Amino acid sequence: GAGVSQSPSNKVTEKGKDVELRCDPISGHTALYWYRQSLGQGLEFLIYFQGNSAPDKSGLPSDRFSAERTGGSVSTLTIQRTQQEDSAVYLCASSLDAQGHNEQFFGPGTRLTVL
Amino acid sequence: GDSVTQMEGPVTLSEEAFLTINCTYTATGYPSLFWYVQYPGEGLQLLLKATKADDKGSNKGFEATYRKETTSFHLEKGSVQVSDSAVYFCALSKGYGGATNKLIFGTGTLLAVQP
Numbered sequence: 001g002a003g004v005s006q007s008p009s010n011k012v013t014e015k016g017k018d019v020e021l022r023c024d025p026i027s028g029h030t031a032l033y034w035y036r037q038s039l040g041q042g043l044e045f046l047i048y049f050q051g052n053s054a055p056d057k058s059g060l061p062s063d064r065f066s067a068e069r070t071g072g073s074v075s076t077l078t079i080q081r082t083q084q085e086d087s088a089v090y091l092c093a094s095s096l097d098a099q100g101h102n103e104q105f106f107g108p109g110t111r112l113t114v115l
Numbered sequence: 116g117d118s119v120t121q122m123e124g125p126v127t128l129s130e131e132a133f134l135t136i137n138c139t140y141t142a143t144g145y146p147s148l149f150w151y152v153q154y155p156g157e158g159l160q161l162l163l164k165a166t167k168a169d170d171k172g173s174n175k176g177f178e179a180t181y182r183k184e185t186t187s188f189h190l191e192k193g194s195v196q197v198s199d200s201a202v203y204f205c206a207l208s209k210g211y212g213g214a215t216n217k218l219i220f221g222t223g224t225l226l227a228v229q230p
Contacts, residue, residue: 031152033217043204056215076142092161098216101166103221104208 002026004107006041006092012078012113015083021077021110025094032075033095033104034059034067037089046090050098117142118208120222122224128195128228129182138179140206146207148172148181149150149218154204162203164192195228202226 005024013019025032034046045059051067060066064083070074079086089111093104122137140146150162163172167202170181177192188205205221 031216035218042222043218045219048217050217056217058215059217070215093159093218095216101164102216103149103161103164104216104218105161106151107157 004094004105006090006107006110008045008110009108010111010113012115014115015084016081018076019082019112021079021090023077023092023094023107024046025073025075025092026105027073029094029096029105030072031095031098031102031104033093034075035091035093037091037109038086041088043091046077048098051082055092057068065088079112082112084114087112087114116221117146117207117209119190119205119207119219120220121224124202124223124225127162127223128226130197130230131194132228134190134195134199134226136203136205136226138188138190138221140186140188140207142186142207142209144209146209148179149206149208150177150188150190151181151204151206151220153204153223156200159204164211177206191193195226197228197230199227200228 032049047055065075089109092107094104127195147166149164152162163174165172206218
């Protein structure tokens with residue numbers, strides 16, 4: 001079946017602009033996660049959704065970052081007033097549910113470059 | 116807080132050599148432990164996992180044993196191939212008792228296997 005998909009695959013934007021990153025999880029997966037992979041910080045957790053609710057937003061680096069999930073499926077990560085330090089690969093993952101032993105399946109990522 | 120420490124890379128080996136990548140963790144409770152792999156130009160994928168102490172995860176000739184007494188989950192392979200060249204990430208998650216099932220990653224270890 002289809003895996004986790006993300007769009008766009010690459011995004012180049014100018015400092016100060018807003019960007020939206022999209023994630024389509026595996027059908028039937030109730031848990032959805034956003035991570036960020038950057039040279040300086042490695043792989044870091046951003047936010048977790050269970051259904052349409054986000055019980056853990058502790059990894060969002062600032063209030064410029066927000067995310068939503070609708071219909072228990074698609075999620076959008078929005079970065080407002082982008083800064084150069086936001087440049088990274090943004091990864092989305094989904095799992096069947098939120099139990100700790102369940103595998104998280106990752107999408108290919110969106111590479112964001114802020115000029 | 117919870118954390119994962121893995122050996123610095125890059126690790127360069129000749130084909131058919133023995134591989135060990137060390138991983139230790141700090142966590143309260145009973146985390147699940149994972150090794151994820153990122154091949155060049157590809158997304159993160161699960162290599163193996165172990166969900167309780169003394170469990171051994173194995174896949175594609177790789178194996179790792181969950182050692183609670185040493186808080187370790189070292190990755191081993193008896194004979195590496197060029198196709199094993201990738202970045203390997205050790206990670207933990209909980210997802211019980213109200214904790215978020217987020218993955219906490221180590222910094223990653225680049226493995227380069229030469230023919």
